[in-house]
Amino acid sequence: MLEKMEAIFDPEKVIEEFEAMTKDAGRVQKETLRKILELNGKTEYLQKWGLDGKTDPVSFARCVPLVSHDDLEPYIRRIVEGDVSPILTRNPIKTISLSSGTTQGKPKFIPFNDELVESTMQIFTTSYAFRSRLFPLQNGKALQFIYGSKQFQTQGGLAAGTATTNVFRSPQFHKTMKAIHAQCCSPDEVIFGPDFHQSLYCHLLCGLINRFDVQLVSSTFAHSIVHAFKTFEQVWEEICADIRDGVLTSRVTDPTIRTAISKLLKPNPELASLIHDTCSGLSNWYGLIPALFPNAKYIYGIMTGSMELYVNKLRHYAAELPLLSADYGSSEGWIGANVNPDLPPESATFAVLPNIGYFEFIPLKDVSDFLSSEPKPVGMTEVNVGEEYEIIVTNFAGMYRYRLGDVVKVMGFHNATPELQFVCRRNLLLNINIDKNTEKDLQLSVQAAAKLLAAEKLEVVDFTSHVDLSTEPGHYVIFWEISGEASAEVMKECCNCLDKSFVDAGYMGSRKVKTIGPLELRVLRRGTFHEILDHFIQMGGALSQFKTPRCVSSKNNKVVQILCNNIVKSYFSTAYD
Numbered sequence: 201m202l203e204k205m206e207a208i209f210d211p212e213k214v215i216e217e218f219e220a221m222t223k224d225a226g227r228v229q230k231e232t233l234r235k236i237l238e239l240n241g242k243t244e245y246l247q248k249w250g251l252d253g254k255t256d257p258v259s260f261a262r263c264v265p266l267v268s269h270d271d272l273e274p275y276i277r278r279i280v281e282g283d284v285s286p287i288l289t290r291n292p293i294k295t296i297s298l299s300s301g302t303t304q305g306k307p308k309f310i311p312f313n314d315e316l317v318e319s320t321m322q323i324f325t326t327s328y329a330f331r332s333r334l335f336p337l338q339n340g341k342a343l344q345f346i347y348g349s350k351q352f353q354t355q356g357g358l359a360a361g362t363a364t365t366n367v368f369r370s371p372q373f374h375k376t377m378k379a380i381h382a383q384c385c386s387p388d389e390v391i392f393g394p395d396f397h398q399s400l401y402c403h404l405l406c407g408l409i410n411r412f413d414v415q416l417v418s419s420t421f422a423h424s425i426v427h428a429f430k431t432f433e434q435v436w437e438e439i440c441a442d443i444r445d446g447v448l449t450s451r452v453t454d455p456t457i458r459t460a461i462s463k464l465l466k467p468n469p470e471l472a473s474l475i476h477d478t479c480s481g482l483s484n485w486y487g488l489i490p491a492l493f494p495n496a497k498y499i500y501g502i503m504t505g506s507m508e509l510y511v512n513k514l515r516h517y518a519a520e521l522p523l524l525s526a527d528y529g530s531s532e533g534w535i536g537a538n539v540n541p542d543l544p545p546e547s548a549t550f551a552v553l554p555n556i557g558y559f560e561f562i563p564l565k566d567v568s569d570f571l572s573s574e575p576k577p578v579g580m581t582e583v584n585v586g587e588e589y590e591i592i593v594t595n596f597a598g599m600y601r602y603r604l605g606d607v608v609k610v611m612g613f614h615n616a617t618p619e620l621q622f623v624c625r626r627n628l629l630l631n632i633n634i635d636k637n638t639e640k641d642l643q644l645s646v647q648a649a650a651k652l653l654a655a656e657k658l659e660v661v662d663f664t665s666h667v668d669l670s671t672e673p674g675h676y677v678i679f680w681e682i683s684g685e686a687s688a689e690v691m692k693e694c695c696n697c698l699d700k701s702f703v704d705a706g707y708m709g710s711r712k713v714k715t716i717g718p719l720e721l722r723v724l725r726r727g728t729f730h731e732i733l734d735h736f737i738q739m740g741g742a743l744s745q746f747k748t749p750r751c752v753s754s755k756n757n758k759v760v761q762i763l764c765n766n767i768v769k770s771y772f773s774t775a776y777d
């Protein structure tokens with residue numbers, strides 16, 4: 201099917217199939233579960249739970265337990281070590297994905313197979329089809345800030361890399377990108393270069409060489425797009441010089457990248473001075489992206505969840521150019537596509553694709569359900585609009601009733617399939633005693649306090665948090681990197697505002713009776729979060745997949761150390777004095 205896609209890809213046909221499938225979402229879900237269990241019922245893992253050939257949802261839920269990555273880890277470890285017996289899937293797993301593991305500091309190993317590639321392409325083409333109704337693309341190119349991390353061999357001889365790298369390496373990826381007019385304007389040598397600083401520089405350069413063909417600027421996550429244009433602010437004159445002289449800067453040392461770029465880069469003084477004039481004419485880089493790429497139709501990447509922080513900065517670079525938020529998935533598997541591209545990133549939703557997995561939802565009506573040991577999930581078509589759930593995934597890649605760790609909210613239905621909004625990671629819980637604050641609570645609190653900074657024309661560049669139990673009583677620590685220097689008075693106000701904005705009753709009560717100490721705001725040196733990013737890359741992560749950890753546990757020694765080495769100043773809240 202995919203081989204033919206280039207020639208026959210028809211967005212309207214994709215939409216037609218999606219509409220038919222989502223109208224019948226309940227039946228498609230049962231059918232998908234049946235297919236998964238028929239294919240993999242004889243695996244060691246499923247045999248253990250005594251399904252005995254049953255493939256219906258009730259037997260499945262009765263026999264197979266809800267699990268987290270820790271429960272599957274011993275099985276995955278054997279696969280990683282080279283055991284090719286049918287452990288989790290009938291067909292042997294030949295590739296392993298490394299999830300970002302930004303919170304605990306350790307990447308997780310996850311099985312990767314052809315079915316995952318297939319569902320990735322289905323997600324990409326589905327959301328593209330809906331986007332193309334609003335913003336049709338012609339034959340052109342995409343400036344895609346994508347990076348393949350280093351792939352290595354596990355001790356059992358399996359190829360291991362981040363999920364995005366595994367996807368970028370698949371032949372289907374190139375075919376699909378061509379079919380949906382999102383072919384990357386950089387050569388593979390740049391995407392898979394050994395050093396992401398050099399790759400990023402060359403992505404920018406290739407984009408500018410092709411500036412009139414670029415119809416789309418994208419990356420997996422919004423963070424990488426913002427990071428790319430912040431870098432551009434530093435290197436633009438060097439890029440102009442390269443284009444003028446047709447010679448790549450000596451800062452790019454990798455020979456394979458140099459050879460690939462030398463084929464594309466010819467002296468072009470006219471283009472160089474055009475870019476130079478364009479950049480010189482901008483005020484504070486506002487509207488940089490459409491100024492550089494006048495034919496770009498939109499900017500595309502995940503802008504929800506922990507990426508929301510970067511949307512303001514992206515809007516600044518984008519001016520009037522639309523920001524379209526991308527789909528929802530994880531290294532373990534995809535969940536939903538953004539089929540409402542007209543919604544602003546802040547309210548983006550994801551329609552679940554009922555044939556890529558079997559999905560269950562644990563209702564989270566009140567926060568204590570988070571910690572319940574016996575959650576009772578409901579089926580995909582039984583969820584209620586307006587309610588929040590933890591999502592459970594079963595798919596063709598060896599995940600059975602797998603707790604992904606995400607909280608989602610049902611915003612409505614597309615035909616019979618739910619449209620989800622990403623709320624937060626479930627396990628990010630700032631918690632000292634009876635208080636419970638999620639990633640979303642943290643984000644809201646930071647947003648509220650950032651407004652005080654905005655009044656001073658400053659912004660929060662990035663943030664994270666930590667629970668400090670080294671002193672009695674324990675207290676929350678929020679780390680901020682900000683875009684300039686604020687007065688001590690403003691920072692004290694921000695600190696108080698952060699503290700007051702955690703409105704969870706447990707927190708407020710504990711603060712009042714002083715069983716939780718004053719919140720501490722630690723201001724970091726500029727560039728601290730770049731240092732954390734560099735550390736993540738050194739650990740084998742890929743920039744495309746980087747998400748700033750919003751809470752750093754004490755186990756994540758190295759990141760804690762980076763944070764602590766970079767504190768410029770710290771403030772304690774007086775909000776409850």
Ligand code: AMP
Nearest residue numbers: 299300502504505527528529530531622
């Ligand atoms: P990884 O496995 O490292 O790719 O991370 C997957 C996680 O990223 C998911 O479980 C979510 O927490 C988050 N994520 C993925 N897609 C989105 C999205 N569209 N919006 C918000 N968060 C997302």
